[in-house]
Amino acid sequence: MDNDVNWSLTFSLVVASLVLFLLYRYLTSTFTHFSERGIPGPKPVPIFGNLWGIWRVNLPQHDRDLVRKYGKIFGYFDGSNASLWVTDPEIIKAVFVKDFDHFTNRRNMTFESKIVRRMVSSARGQEWKDIRSSITPAFTSGKIKRVSVCLHSYKYKLHSNSNFSLKLKMSTLIKACADQLAVKFDRIATTEGKLNAKIQFSAFTMDVIARCAFGIKIENLGEKDDQFMAKAKAIFNAPVNKTPLAVIPLIYPKLIPILGERLFLTEGFQFFIQLLENLIKDRTASKQKYEDFVQVATEAITEYTKEVEGKSVPKWNVEEIEEIVIAQSVLFLLAGFDTTATTLTNIVFLLALNPEVQSRLYDEIAKKMEFYAEVKHEMLIDLPYVDQAINEVLRMYPPVPRVERECNKDVIYNGIQIKKGTIVTVSSFALHYDPDNYPEPEKFNPDRWNADNKAERNPYTFLPFGMGPRNCVGMRFAMEEIKIALCTIIQQFHFFPVAETPETMQFEKGFMQVTQPVNAVVGIERRTAQ
The missing domain is CATH 1.20.5 (Single alpha-helices involved in coiled-coils or other helix-helix interfaces)
Known part of the structure; x- marks a missing residue:
């Protein structure tokens, strides 16, 4: 026995x-995938690959350390999935532009939500091409300048519309939001003398998008009872980003439906989807023309056609059009809100620490104002030093820390084999701090971007908005918004360091899709007449 x-x-x-x-x-x-090809990289561990502990690190610094240790080309594993990290400009050019047809898609996330799958950032293959082509007209510089909107008072109920209607150019509407921001800054300068920049710029960018994209005016924006802002912020700084669950979509994307999409598509995300669904239903029952992003995108997507038996017919049915419009609108709101607020925060922070740059910026804006009298779209075209300063801020603190493409066909570059299914990852921070591209990379130096220096630099060493056919479709809108806000506040206010101002920008730890500044407190005072 x-x-x-x-x-x-x-x-x-x-x-x-x-x-x-x-x-x-x-x-x-799969862990021998890179070593067999002579490609270096950190040693992976079972289940997590190289992602163990990523939810506890400062992602920008973590990525820079990896590139410093393993070079411009190395292997990395998201679980058992191979990812080739590159900061080599020639390979970046091949992946993002020259051979884009081999790298059309971003990473595939297994979300069942049609709204998520139809976002231009998530769509794949031919569907991505069709959606991108259909919505691109809504983001042209002409639309930004000319599109008009009808504003409605909004306090979390789409039916609380007021009776006034204003026909305004979009750039003029952005300026109106910037003027309101200046009023807030004036109050803060008078009463407190120091500014939590991210809080104020977040309210500003949300105001801009709510008005320009959806034709709604939020009455209590930025106040303590403002759930609109609270839900948006929670999406980018969700608790899950600081736990091991944050890496599940990268390691085992097929587990997303099993674990529950709401774990990753939070309550805040559902809030904005419901908001857009209600807004579109209201508009369907109304004959009023709004001429905001939702209206322009709906028209552009509706007019997009395909060939069937020699005839042009609508590409999508009514239900599909609504899904695509909601998807792009939610993406526009969320992506534009936080990335632009982060960039403006970083600008003010660096100007506070670099008074000579701030002075030059003020002089250029003041000179323009002598001719134009007020900030407007036309004056933004020729502001070289403003452009240089913005580019340098985007170099030092790119809002999106990583840019990715998925290989759909085996290719070889300079002896480096990239197999089908491999993710190619570019760390924006590592690329932007490479001393081969930017001497003294820790130094804030807008003159890097003057005409002569810019002409000598490889353009594939700068990726704040991505690169190639799949770059950020809202880039023009974002730059218009940033310039109008910057020109409006710099001519009125001076920023300077205070005791709470750190020596360098600090970012939230965790697996963040958009970098989150912390302790971005600077001093603020109204400029005296000069």
Whole structure:
């Protein structure tokens, strides 16, 4: 009897050991992918690959450390999935532009939500091409300048419309939001003398998008009871970003539906989807023309056609059009809100620490104002030093820390083989701080971007908005917004460091899709007449 028990126990241990061994082999079977090709990289661990602990790190610094240690081309594993990291400008050019047809898609996330799948940032293959082509007209510089909107008072109920309607150019509307921001700055300068920049710029960018994109005016924006802002912020700084669950979409994307999409598509995300669904339903029942982003995008997507038996017919049916419009509108709101607010925060922070740059910026804006009298779209065209300063801020603190493409066909560049299914990852921070591209990279120096220096630099060393056909479709809108806000506040206010101002910008730890500044407090005072 004892022999039977011992034999059974031994057999069970052997089977368990064999199962664990096979599981280990399965989980690590891809880990020789790069070493077999002579490509260096950090040593991966089972299940997590190189992602263990990523939810606890400062992502910009973490990525820069990796590139410093392993070079401009190295292998990395998201779980068992191979990812080739590159900061080599020639490979970046090939992946993002020259051979874009081999790298059309971004990483594939297994979300069942049609809204998420139809976002231009998530769509794949031909569907991405069709959606991108259909919505691009809504982001042209002409639309930014000329589109008009009807504003409605909004306090979390779409039916609380006021009776006034204003026909305004979009750039004029952005200026109106910037003027309101200046009023807030004036009050803060008078009463407190120091500014939490991210809070104020977040309210400003949300105001701009709510008005320009959706034709709504939020009455209590930025106040304590403002759920609109609270839900938007929660999406970018969600608690899940600081836990191991943050890496599940990268390691095992097929687990997303099993774990529940709401774990990743939070309550805030659902709030904005519902907001857009209600807004579109209201508009369907109304004959009023709004001429905001939702209206322009709906018209552009509706007019997009395909060829069937030699005839041009609508590409999408009514239900599909609504899904695509909601998807792009939610993306426009969320992506434009936080990235632009972060960039404006970083600008003010760096200007506070670099008074000579701030002075030059003020002089250029003041000179323009002598001719134009007020900030407007036309004056933004020729502000070279403003452009230089913005580019330098985007170099030092790119809002999106990583840019990715998925390889759909085996290719070889300079002896480096990239297999189908491999993710190519570019760390924006590592690329922008490479001393081969930017001497003294820690130094804030807008003159890097003057005409002569810019002409000598490889253009594929700067990716704040991505690169190539799949770059940020809202880039023109974002730059218009940033310039109008900057010109409006710099001519009125002076920023300077205070005790709470850190020596360098600090970012939230965690697996963040958009960098989140912390402690971005600067001094503020109204400028005296000069």
